[in-house]
Amino acid sequence: MMVGLSFIKEDIENIANVISTVLNVDVTIVDDNLIRIAGTGQYKEKVGERVSEKSAFGVSLSTGKSFIIENPRQDHICNLCEIKESCNEFAEVSSPIKIEDKIYGVIGLIAFSIEQKNNLLENKTKLMDFLNKMADLICSKILAEMKSYQLKLEATRLQMLLNNMDKGVVSIDKFGNINKWNEKFVQIFKLKSNIENKSIFKILDFITLEDIKNLKKHKVISFNFNKESYIFSGICNINPIIVDETIKGYVLYFTDKLSTIKDFNKITTGEYNVRFSNIIGISDAIKNVKRKADIASKSFSTVLITGESGTGKELLARAIHNNSERSKNSFIAINCAAIPDTLLESELFGYEEGAFTGAKKGGKIGKFELANKGTLFLDEIGDMSIHLQGKLLRVLQEREIDKVGGSKAIQIDVRIIAATNKDLEKMVKNGEFREDLYYRLNVLPIKIPPLRERKEDIYSLVEHIITKYSKKLNKHVSSIDSQAMNKILEYPWYGNVRELENVIEYGINMCNTDTIKLTDLPEKLKCEYKYNEDNYEDTITPLSELEKKEIIKALNKFKKFKKDKEKAAHALGISRATLYRKLKEYKIVSD
Numbered sequence: 001m002m003v004g005l006s007f008i009k010e011d012i013e014n015i016a017n018v019i020s021t022v023l024n025v026d027v028t029i030v031d032d033n034l035i036r037i038a039g040t041g042q043y044k045e046k047v048g049e050r051v052s053e054k055s056a057f058g059v060s061l062s063t064g065k066s067f068i069i070e071n072p073r074q075d076h077i078c079n080l081c082e083i084k085e086s087c088n089e090f091a092e093v094s095s096p097i098k099i100e101d102k103i104y105g106v107i108g109l110i111a112f113s114i115e116q117k118n119n120l121l122e123n124k125t126k127l128m129d130f131l132n133k134m135a136d137l138i139c140s141k142i143l144a145e146m147k148s149y150q151l152k153l154e155a156t157r158l159q160m161l162l163n164n165m166d167k168g169v170v171s172i173d174k175f176g177n178i179n180k181w182n183e184k185f186v187q188i189f190k191l192k193s194n195i196e197n198k199s200i201f202k203i204l205d206f207i208t209l210e211d212i213k214n215l216k217k218h219k220v221i222s223f224n225f226n227k228e229s230y231i232f233s234g235i236c237n238i239n240p241i242i243v244d245e246t247i248k249g250y251v252l253y254f255t256d257k258l259s260t261i262k263d264f265n266k267i268t269t270g271e272y273n274v275r276f277s278n279i280i281g282i283s284d285a286i287k288n289v290k291r292k293a294d295i296a297s298k299s300f301s302t303v304l305i306t307g308e309s310g311t312g313k314e315l316l317a318r319a320i321h322n323n324s325e326r327s328k329n330s331f332i333a334i335n336c337a338a339i340p341d342t343l344l345e346s347e348l349f350g351y352e353e354g355a356f357t358g359a360k361k362g363g364k365i366g367k368f369e370l371a372n373k374g375t376l377f378l379d380e381i382g383d384m385s386i387h388l389q390g391k392l393l394r395v396l397q398e399r400e401i402d403k404v405g406g407s408k409a410i411q412i413d414v415r416i417i418a419a420t421n422k423d424l425e426k427m428v429k430n431g432e433f434r435e436d437l438y439y440r441l442n443v444l445p446i447k448i449p450p451l452r453e454r455k456e457d458i459y460s461l462v463e464h465i466i467t468k469y470s471k472k473l474n475k476h477v478s479s480i481d482s483q484a485m486n487k488i489l490e491y492p493w494y495g496n497v498r499e500l501e502n503v504i505e506y507g508i509n510m511c512n513t514d515t516i517k518l519t520d521l522p523e524k525l526k527c528e529y530k531y532n533e534d535n536y537e538d539t540i541t542p543l544s545e546l547e548k549k550e551i552i553k554a555l556n557k558f559k560k561f562k563k564d565k566e567k568a569a570h571a572l573g574i575s576r577a578t579l580y581r582k583l584k585e586y587k588i589v590s591d
């Protein structure tokens, strides 16, 4: 502990003056380094100088004892003193300032006249008593200083800890008045002026007295903070400070919703961390796709990925994002086909509180806002209604969004990657897709060819999928035999890599050795099922085979949706019961 007499210099000077006035003698006080820190009379000039170790002060400091030198120069204590000969003192008292065993300094009283000497010696006992009291006073000042120094140190440590947190933190009293906060809090809410004692409800309007009133357990609030054109979407945790069963206030901490989502994504699945190296394939076609994607990742321009279902469009979009400068921010994906048009609008753009009946309290943050500074992946863009296409076009042109029920536009910085398995050009010709939007999206087009056009990729994909699913299913399958592999190579893979994954997953489940055999594969692969685009027009395909093919196509198309069978049956124009009967009839395995 670094506290010494010099910390309470002002108090020491006052005490020295008091003693001097009361006793009519000169007073000098030295610290534990024998530095004079206070002095009256002729010692005033000598403050700051060091006193000799061999002086009476030095002896008091080293022995912890009090002395009264009645006859300076003759007293045995003066024997060693270097300035003995020039000493003009008439008497001296020196008394150590002690707290337990630690000596902090010495108080000295000096008489420079016979009168002062008599004064000192006549009241010897009272004097020592008074000096001890003064020493005690100094000690209590030192202890108080130590305490406040410790508190200051503790407070600085705590503030440093708080400032180094990645969360914004603020503490308020039970009426909502701010008393402590960290730098991050000021940063995330862009606060400028001093906020001490200000009401949290005025600064952050998403928190109300109702939120904290009588709150005994912790509570979480999801919020959107909007200030000028700045948007911050986050999560606020409110924790009561309870001392002796009474609520004394609350500590609130704030986290960024994006980072929470990102952390969640990172934790729950490795898929979100896709790199180009995770896109498997050796064909020129896939190499070309990767080359274009690499270029796209270094640009801000909109990317349009086309390809049949299951070719890896989303995988590629994630890899582009992760390889781009935006990788530290969110990748938000939305499937435009999976959400009804009315809902899609609020999913994309969000809405303000009270925008319509049933609008949630606090409003809703749209995907565009969520993806701010990151990437928004608009999957199945071909399924977006003409009405929303218009709105999207405006966002792409203006780089700002209008929330439903919102009064002002919000600036956004989002990189768009769109994807579709539809022929957008054809849709444009048919008036189903806005031409202007098509050109806005198609800045950097990347087409992923279907798997059947790059069969050489199948080997490495199969190997990759076996490893992935073996691990996932906790099985020890490591290879596939040539008969099974040949069937896989022959199969047309309308569902592309997703279908290949399903088949291999099925095979691994069925397999009871370390090698997948033909018998482990689903029935659909074992029947003669040839697809030849060149002579497709001449070949007559039995109707049953066509039917089977369309059923498989429909199953694959709707596989990842809820109620997939119902959707497939609807698309095929048959009932669900008929679909199940046909699955049985054609021995189509489907989960």
Ligand SMILES: Nc1ncnc2c1ncn2[C@@H]1O[C@H](COP(=O)(O)OP(=O)(O)OP(=O)(O)O)[C@@H](O)[C@H]1O
Binding pocket: 278, 279, 280, 281, 307, 308, 309, 310, 311, 312, 313, 314, 315, 316, 379, 421, 464, 497, 498, 501
């Ligand atoms: N080249 C590849 N390497 C490794 N895995 C792949 C590859 N292509 C696709 N996949 C895998 O296939 C599955 C389907 O991919 P993804 O969902 O990206 O396809 P998609 O084209 O977006 O499909 P849809 O159009 O139906 O949404 C995923 O599990 C993905 O990991």
